[in-house]
Amino acid sequence: MSTSTSTSTSTSTSTSTSTSTSTSTSTSAIGQPASRVDGRLKVTGRASYAAEFQAPNLAHAAVVRSTIARGRISAIETARAERAPGVIAVLTHRNTPRLPYRPHKGATDPAQGERLHVLQDERVHHQGQPIALVVAQTLEQAQHAASLVRATYASEPAVLDVSKAGPVLPTQEKTDQGAATPPQTRRGDPDAALAAAPRKVDQQYVIPREHHNPIELHATIAAWEGERLTLWDKTQWVHNVADEIGAVFGTPAANIRVVSPFVGGAFGSGLRTWPHVTLAALGARATGRPVKLVLSRREMYYGTGYRPHTVQRVALGASPDGRLQAIVHDGWQETSTYEEFSEALLNATRVLHSCPNVSTRHRIARLSVHTPTYMRAPGEASGVFALECAMDELAAQLGIDPVELRLRNEPQRDEFRNLPFSSRATREAYRLAAERFGWSRRNPATGSMRDGRWLIGWGMATATYPMNFAPASARARLLPDGTAEVSTASSDMGPGTWTSMTQVAAETLGLPMDRVRFMLGDTRLPRAPVHGGSMTMASVGSAVQAACRKVRQDALARAGIGGDIADVGEAMRRLGRPVEATESAAPDEQSKGFSKHAFGAVFVEVAVDPDLGETRVRRMVGAYGAGRVINPKLARSQCIGGMIGGIGMALMEHSVVDGRNGRMPNANLAEYAVPVHADAPPVMEVIFVPEEDPHLNPLGVKGLGEIAMVGVAPAILNAIHHATGRRIRQLPATPDKLL
Numbered sequence: 001m002s003t004s005t006s007t008s009t010s011t012s013t014s015t016s017t018s019t020s021t022s023t024s025t026s027t028s029a030i031g032q033p034a035s036r037v038d039g040r041l042k043v044t045g046r047a048s049y050a051a052e053f054q055a056p057n058l059a060h061a062a063v064v065r066s067t068i069a070r071g072r073i074s075a076i077e078t079a080r081a082e083r084a085p086g087v088i089a090v091l092t093h094r095n096t097p098r099l100p101y102r103p104h105k106g107a108t109d110p111a112q113g114e115r116l117h118v119l120q121d122e123r124v125h126h127q128g129q130p131i132a133l134v135v136a137q138t139l140e141q142a143q144h145a146a147s148l149v150r151a152t153y154a155s156e157p158a159v160l161d162v163s164k165a166g167p168v169l170p171t172q173e174k175t176d177q178g179a180a181t182p183p184q185t186r187r188g189d190p191d192a193a194l195a196a197a198p199r200k201v202d203q204q205y206v207i208p209r210e211h212h213n214p215i216e217l218h219a220t221i222a223a224w225e226g227e228r229l230t231l232w233d234k235t236q237w238v239h240n241v242a243d244e245i246g247a248v249f250g251t252p253a254a255n256i257r258v259v260s261p262f263v264g265g266a267f268g269s270g271l272r273t274w275p276h277v278t279l280a281a282l283g284a285r286a287t288g289r290p291v292k293l294v295l296s297r298r299e300m301y302y303g304t305g306y307r308p309h310t311v312q313r314v315a316l317g318a319s320p321d322g323r324l325q326a327i328v329h330d331g332w333q334e335t336s337t338y339e340e341f342s343e344a345l346l347n348a349t350r351v352l353h354s355c356p357n358v359s360t361r362h363r364i365a366r367l368s369v370h371t372p373t374y375m376r377a378p379g380e381a382s383g384v385f386a387l388e389c390a391m392d393e394l395a396a397q398l399g400i401d402p403v404e405l406r407l408r409n410e411p412q413r414d415e416f417r418n419l420p421f422s423s424r425a426t427r428e429a430y431r432l433a434a435e436r437f438g439w440s441r442r443n444p445a446t447g448s449m450r451d452g453r454w455l456i457g458w459g460m461a462t463a464t465y466p467m468n469f470a471p472a473s474a475r476a477r478l479l480p481d482g483t484a485e486v487s488t489a490s491s492d493m494g495p496g497t498w499t500s501m502t503q504v505a506a507e508t509l510g511l512p513m514d515r516v517r518f519m520l521g522d523t524r525l526p527r528a529p530v531h532g533g534s535m536t537m538a539s540v541g542s543a544v545q546a547a548c549r550k551v552r553q554d555a556l557a558r559a560g561i562g563g564d565i566a567d568v569g570e571a572m573r574r575l576g577r578p579v580e581a582t583e584s585a586a587p588d589e590q591s592k593g594f595s596k597h598a599f600g601a602v603f604v605e606v607a608v609d610p611d612l613g614e615t616r617v618r619r620m621v622g623a624y625g626a627g628r629v630i631n632p633k634l635a636r637s638q639c640i641g642g643m644i645g646g647i648g649m650a651l652m653e654h655s656v657v658d659g660r661n662g663r664m665p666n667a668n669l670a671e672y673a674v675p676v677h678a679d680a681p682p683v684m685e686v687i688f689v690p691e692e693d694p695h696l697n698p699l700g701v702k703g704l705g706e707i708a709m710v711g712v713a714p715a716i717l718n719a720i721h722h723a724t725g726r727r728i729r730q731l732p733a734t735p736d737k738l739l
């Protein structure tokens, strides 16, 4: 199946990046569509992922998991497992030392509640909870012995059905950088305005639980040397792993080294430090040997978080000419009994469209499940789905073009925080994407466009994601041979951080890219924030730029060479010894006076088979105003990945939860459907709206990782309505719902 894609060129980023402030005219690495500097390592198998590191005398671990969702372990029989070939240790709550589990809440941990304590007592809080760990000489021996462990339980009624969940409680929305908004927000008088509005949409939108399915399985190798611990781990935040495991074991985080140079996909599954990391460290401590623990695909469904199931009510009130008069957006989501995970579900509704009367109310249902987590565009992907489907319903009811309806409600400023937007590219995004898509040729009547027997539908939606920026630090070291080493403890789960940081460093240093060696993914490197929230380039990139600027200035000054076009390579040869600088970057005060978000629009063509109910996405055009683009090739890949992820959300992804016991019968890649190449449309276009925004960060970037996921599912569902006249308000839009 061909998946050839076409690239936009006429609206590429070159116009916005050519004016970038460069410290040297000899190179302009920023803005170049450079290929990945680590690409060769990856395709030749020389990039080592967590499970691929070697430690001498390595033992292997397997986890035994609960088969009930709630209750107590009344007995656990391990004798057969202990006698099995190759077994070194079997740990259960009966023989595992009590761990300190000191309080620790990193930015990506839920604000309320307490993390799961593994093998500390007989309580079972969720299906698939670890109840024993087997360590053996080989993986097969560990897995076999794990199958011999027998547990009996005193089951208690598990609450897995939301309708029986008891009170749905207010929850404070929290982003993956820790910022929070109250459970309920209100401006104007939304209830009265909704009641009085001449035109209304009032609907419920349901998104099922969706699971992270990165290709690389979560894995940890733990090795103790006395009080010092090394963890090779799949993570989006090495320092947070050290902090968390340090707190769990009562060991100073400084004694823990976490190594994670390559991550084979994550998008949220590696933001927290999950219980299996503790288990690997426990197994290594109990056996005195390095221990490797790799979760199976099935185990990932019970151990690394997921996008929570959400139910949302969106009510829109409008005048006949399409001016929004009221928005009421209520959402609730699932969480565990032991932690209150609460994503930014209603964040976008407060700023996306102009409206004098808006209320948002976010609530949470505590179920006998394990704690959900952030998953690509956490909050926005779900909340904007409901809002942008409702906007399409309103447009259809009013007989107004969906783009025109949005233009009529384009806000002048952030009406929630009452701040000016630092920049807002919605109008340009609608215009450029609509032009490229050919939106003006759309016949608004549903079911009016056909290709043979296929029903054709065109739909669109708005996308947005906040610009995040957290303090970060980086080190730059210039060497006498005129090369540089630049490093920071960031991560690269796939967007191309290795490469884009090399570009920032090369440009700032005034060196060609091949003279810069960039390194990340090790707690020995300068501290960086979580690699998430689309903020790595804003945060870590700014730190890399600052360190490179400083080391260049120092080198030139020491060599007695001045001027912007001075040759730093020549300076280093003259100096004959290394020069090093470590610098930090953090948001400045002035930027707090602005509301900072990336904005975009996505347009989609679907074809629906009228007999089989199958939906194929045929074309997608996304336009994004995300500030400066460091590498248009990587940025485009990033956006295409998000857009294809959105196809999964719209049409396929659904973690089926058995309401009797919390098991997920489709906890595997055979039955949990994700888009493959054959599902990706033959035409995918990404347009970067030129945007120069001086209020963001030193690099002028907004981040692209998450916004590309936002708006895709509603655009597809809106297109399905255009094709068929059917409103599907419950994801995913599988064929059964269209017949």
Ligand code: MOS
Residues within 6 Å of the ligand: 176, 236, 266, 267, 268, 269, 271, 374, 375, 376, 377, 378, 531, 532, 533, 534
């Ligand atoms: Mo993203 S959900 O912050 O990895």
